Amino acid sequence: MYKITLIPGDGVGPEVIQALLYILEAVDLKLDYTMACAGNACFQDTGSTIPDETILKAKRSDATLFGAVTTVPGQKSAIITLRKELDLYANIRPVKSYLGTNCLYNDLDLVIVRENTEGLYSGIEEYTSDGATALRVITNDASEKICKFAFEYAEKNDRKKVTAIHKANVLKKTDGIFKDAFYRISNDFPKIHSEDKYVDAAAMFLITKPDNFDVIVTTNLFGDILSDEGAGLVGGLGMVPSANIGDNNALFEPVHGSAPDITGLRISNPSAMILSAVMMMDHLGETSEARKLENALLDVLNERKFLTPDLGGSSKTMEMAEEIRSKLI
Amino acid sequence: MYKITLIPGDGVGPEVIQALLYILEAVDLKLDYTMACAGNACFQDTGSTIPDETILKAKRSDATLFGAVTTVPGQKSAIITLRKELDLYANIRPVKSYLGTNCLYNDLDLVIVRENTEGLYSGIEEYTSDGATALRVITNDASEKICKFAFEYAEKNDRKKVTAIHKANVLKKTDGIFKDAFYRISNDFPKIHSEDKYVDAAAMFLITKPDNFDVIVTTNLFGDILSDEGAGLVGGLGMVPSANIGDNNALFEPVHGSAPDITGLRISNPSAMILSAVMMMDHLGETSEARKLENALLDVLNERKFLTPDLGGSSKTMEMAEEIRSKLI
Ligand SMILES: CC(C)[C@H](C(=O)O)[C@@H](O)C(=O)O
Ligand SMILES: CC(C)[C@H](C(=O)O)[C@@H](O)C(=O)O
Numbered sequence: 001m002y003k004i005t006l007i008p009g010d011g012v013g014p015e016v017i018q019a020l021l022y023i024l025e026a027v028d029l030k031l032d033y034t035m036a037c038a039g040n041a042c043f044q045d046t047g048s049t050i051p052d053e054t055i056l057k058a059k060r061s062d063a064t065l066f067g068a069v070t071t072v073p074g075q076k077s078a079i080i081t082l083r084k085e086l087d088l089y090a091n092i093r094p095v096k097s098y099l100g101t102n103c104l105y106n107d108l109d110l111v112i113v114r115e116n117t118e119g120l121y122s123g124i125e126e127y128t129s130d131g132a133t134a135l136r137v138i139t140n141d142a143s144e145k146i147c148k149f150a151f152e153y154a155e156k157n158d159r160k161k162v163t164a165i166h167k168a169n170v171l172k173k174t175d176g177i178f179k180d181a182f183y184r185i186s187n188d189f190p191k192i193h194s195e196d197k198y199v200d201a202a203a204m205f206l207i208t209k210p211d212n213f214d215v216i217v218t219t220n221l222f223g224d225i226l227s228d229e230g231a232g233l234v235g236g237l238g239m240v241p242s243a244n245i246g247d248n249n250a251l252f253e254p255v256h257g258s259a260p261d262i263t264g265l266r267i268s269n270p271s272a273m274i275l276s277a278v279m280m281m282d283h284l285g286e287t288s289e290a291r292k293l294e295n296a297l298l299d300v301l302n303e304r305k306f307l308t309p310d311l312g313g314s315s316k317t318m319e320m321a322e323e324i325r326s327k328l329i
Numbered sequence: 330m331y332k333i334t335l336i337p338g339d340g341v342g343p344e345v346i347q348a349l350l351y352i353l354e355a356v357d358l359k360l361d362y363t364m365a366c367a368g369n370a371c372f373q374d375t376g377s378t379i380p381d382e383t384i385l386k387a388k389r390s391d392a393t394l395f396g397a398v399t400t401v402p403g404q405k406s407a408i409i410t411l412r413k414e415l416d417l418y419a420n421i422r423p424v425k426s427y428l429g430t431n432c433l434y435n436d437l438d439l440v441i442v443r444e445n446t447e448g449l450y451s452g453i454e455e456y457t458s459d460g461a462t463a464l465r466v467i468t469n470d471a472s473e474k475i476c477k478f479a480f481e482y483a484e485k486n487d488r489k490k491v492t493a494i495h496k497a498n499v500l501k502k503t504d505g506i507f508k509d510a511f512y513r514i515s516n517d518f519p520k521i522h523s524e525d526k527y528v529d530a531a532a533m534f535l536i537t538k539p540d541n542f543d544v545i546v547t548t549n550l551f552g553d554i555l556s557d558e559g560a561g562l563v564g565g566l567g568m569v570p571s572a573n574i575g576d577n578n579a580l581f582e583p584v585h586g587s588a589p590d591i592t593g594l595r596i597s598n599p600s601a602m603i604l605s606a607v608m609m610m611d612h613l614g615e616t617s618e619a620r621k622l623e624n625a626l627l628d629v630l631n632e633r634k635f636l637t638p639d640l641g642g643s644s645k646t647m648e649m650a651e652e653i654r655s656k657l658i
Contacts, residue, residue: 071498080499104433104536120465125502131468132502136449139460167550169400170409173454173461200557207433207536207561221496225554228529232536 001030002284003061007054009039009078011258013067015266016273019321020065023274023296026328029281029289034061038078039069039258050078055085059249063280066253067273070260079253080123083116088244088251089142090149091116092279093227098271100301101235101311108234110213111159113150114223116244118142121220138174138219143181149245150217151189162186164196165218165226178219203229231255238269238310241276243283250283252276266316269308271297274324296327330359331613332390336383338368338407340587342396344595345602348650349394352603352625355657358610358618363390367407368398368587379407384414388578392609395582396602399589408582409452412445417573417580418471419478420445421608422556427600429630430564430640437563439542440488442479443552445573447471450549467503467548472510478574479546480518491515493525494547494555507548532558560584567598567639570605572612579612581605595645598637600626603653625656 006021008014024031036054043049049071058064069078082088091114097103124135150162164182168175179196186194197205199222205212206229218226231240237256244251254272262268274297281290300306306323307313313320335350337343353360365383372378378400387393398407411417420443426432453464479491493511497504508525515523526534528551534541535558547555560569566585573580583601591597603626610619629635635652636642642649 073497073501077498120496121499125500127502128468130470131466131472132506133467134465134500134503136463136465137460138462139457141459143460167449167553168402169406170450170550171454171463172402173456174463177460200553203532203554203558204561204566207558208565221499222554224496224529225532225551229532229536229558232533236537237533 001032002063003034004031005034005036005057005061005064007036007038007058007064007066009067009069009258010041011068011070011260011263012268013039013069013258015268015317016254016270017065017067019270019317020273020277022318022321023293023325023328024277026325027289027293029286038082040072040075042078043072043075049075050081055082058082058086058251062284064249064251065277065280066251068254068256068258070258080121082251083244086246086249086251087117088246088249089115089117089145090245091223092153092243092245093223093230093240093255095227095230095234095240097234098239098298098301100304100307101239103235104233105210108210110210110230111153111215112223112227112230113146113153113215113217114227115142115146115218115220117220119220136171136174138177140177140181143178144185147182147185147217150215151185151192154192154215155189159192159214161193161195161214163213163216164194165199165202165216165222166196167199169198175219182217199226202226206230206233227255236310237272238308239271239275241272241279243276243279245283250280252280266318267309268317269310270317270321271301292328296324299327300324330361331392332363333360334363334365334386334390334393336365336367336387336393336395338396338398338587339370340397340399340589340592341597342368342398342587344597344646345583345599346394346396348599348646349602349606351647351650352622352654352657353606355654356618356622358615367395367411369401369404371407372404378404379410384411387411387415387580392613393578393580394606394609395580397583397585397587399587409450411580412573415575415578415580416446417575417578418444418446418474419574420552421482421572421574422552422559422569422584424556424559424563424569426563427568427627427630429633429636430568432564433562434539437539439539439559440482440544441552441556441559442475442482442544442546443556444471444475444547444549446549448549465500465503467506469506469510472507473514476511476514476546479544480514480521483521483544484518488521488543490522490524490543492542492545493523494528494531494545494551495525496528498527504548511546528555531555535559535562556584565639566601567637568600568604570601570608572605572608574612579609581609595647596637597646598639599646599650600630621657625653628656629653
């Protein structure tokens with residue numbers, strides 16, 4: 001029995017969570033759900049976008065499933081707060097092409113490991129007399145921790161190479177620290193090839209030579225940008241899941257946001273949420289159930305009969321979910 | 330007669346400058362060249378990667394053509410110094426597909442206007458007890474200046490839309506300043522559509538919906554990343570030129586670097602350098618010669634007979650240059 005905190009959130013968040021729960025009923029896992037609120041609707045109800053109770057529930061559960069939230073300017077970001085409060089220092093974002101989706105490449109399979117606690121997400125910003133400044137914070141410890149995580153991830157998942165992405169030609173000190181930490185840690189993993197690239201070059205090579213990458217490890221904001229770019233390569237944000245991992249907690253969420261433009265139309269693509277649950281099951285060690293769920297989704301994508309509009313189909317979220325569930329029964 | 334400072338630099342820099350000069354002999358423009366040094370070879374000779382004399386020459390000429398430099402870690406960046414010393418606050422980077430190149434899209438034609446003086450290029454970095462910090466500096470003045478530049482550019486070039494790219498959901502103060510400046514300036518250009526997008530979303534949409542963009546205006550490092558991503562969409566760095574524009578000076582350079590991996594093989598693609606010269610001619614008001622030069626290059630690309638290896642051919646730099654020149658005579 002696993003204790004799972006569910007945070008549906010706003011916009012399409014509740015929609016994709018609903019679709020997922022419907023599918024999970026057909027999975028052979030005992031999951032004990034607790035609901036928790038976050039985001040803008042939560043703010044209307046409780047006065048906070050991320051109440052202490054939600055944080056506490058997430059801390060106490062084996063894993064958290066997070067839909068998506070809308071963050072109104074001026075509000076505190078629920079997801080950034082959760083990442084920090086639960087010290088979810090590693091954000092894993094696979095960029096994998098699934099047949100049947102609108103991919104630029106049909107055989108893409110790389111993973112971006114994004115540092116999730118510092119960099120330009122330090123929250124240290126100040127107004128000045130003529131504008132504002134933001135502090136990019138890079139520490140030795142966090143850099144080593146995320147690089148170690150990336151190499152261990154590579155080792156566990158039979159990957160051959162880890163590439164550090166940085167801009168040390170301009171950010172000589174901060175990214176110098178990151179790059180040095182990377183090569184220091186790489187010494188402990190002699191079987192895995194290590195190299196590094198500038199973030200601008202990486203943004204190009206992701207398009208022109210994506211095979212050059214296997215596991216990417218990078219700082220917070222570069223990871224944010226490159227993972228969305230990666231999503232563009234494999235059929236859009238509707239297809240990319242993510243895992244936020246710490247030493248004691250883990251949270252799984254689609255990379256997409258609350259998508260106000262299609263909210264209420266009930267046509268959101270549940271794939272990213274489902275793949276996030278697949279990552280959760282893998283994390284919990286339930287790999288055979290994870291494969292079953294992933295394969296059910298792959299079958300439906302391959303058949304191209306019940307796809308949401310972003311995938312070129314005309315199905316509603318729940319029609320696609322129904323079809324995926326039917327493969328599991 | 331225009332006074333042009335030439336800075337060949339290192340690696341493939343001298344190679345593409347040589348190819349360009351050979352072609353420019355066939356163009357009907359009086360150009361008075363002065364050579365100046367910058368980069369690593371210059372450092373070996375003079376003890377500086379960017380001697381005062383080079384800066385002075387660039388300041389005193391009508392335009393500067395810059396090849397590429399190699400910057401050894403620890404050295405001062407020649408190009409960043411030139412951008413700052415000459416106050417070349419606007420970096421224009423067209424992303425345009427040319428037939429005959431390996432483009433993802435055959436009809437791409439957008440322009441990235443990158444702020445060129447501040448942001449994470451402030452140079453304000455410090456070691457701390459546990460790592461290092463870098464200061465992202467965003468000022469009202471520089472933000473307004475670059476946004477005004479982008480709208481004026483749009484107006485002059487018959488473009489319909491300007492999109493501001495930022496990350497104001499996380500960098501609330503710094504990118505709040507930038508975004509506010511953008512919409513303030515947009516009021517003066519009622520005929521041009523204005524909108525804004527998050528940088529992560531933009532990195533995806535550049536791939537999935539590039540038609541959504543026309544002119545992009547963004548801060549320094551986001552512009553660096555997105556323009557290389559754009560290069561990936563139109564056949565790689567060998568195809569993308571750039572202009573660095575200030576109120577009193579202008580410098581034109583390929584987006585690619587010194588490319589140590591192919592240096593000396595004499596196979597570097599001269600297109601980005603040639604297109605940079607096209608931008609220079611447009612800037613000098615010599616639009617009919619600019620079109621002639623551009624068309625000569627386009628012809629050679631279309632014919633696909635004399636292309637460098639990155640474009641799928643097997644010609645040397647000077648063979649491709651010879652062919653382009655022959656179209657001009
Ligand atoms: C919503 C936003 C704060 C978040 C981020 O920047 O990390 C999102 O873009 C993501 O990638 O999870
Ligand atoms: C070489 C480097 C300092 C430079 C930059 O970051 O601006 C380059 O990447 C560019 O885009 O012109």
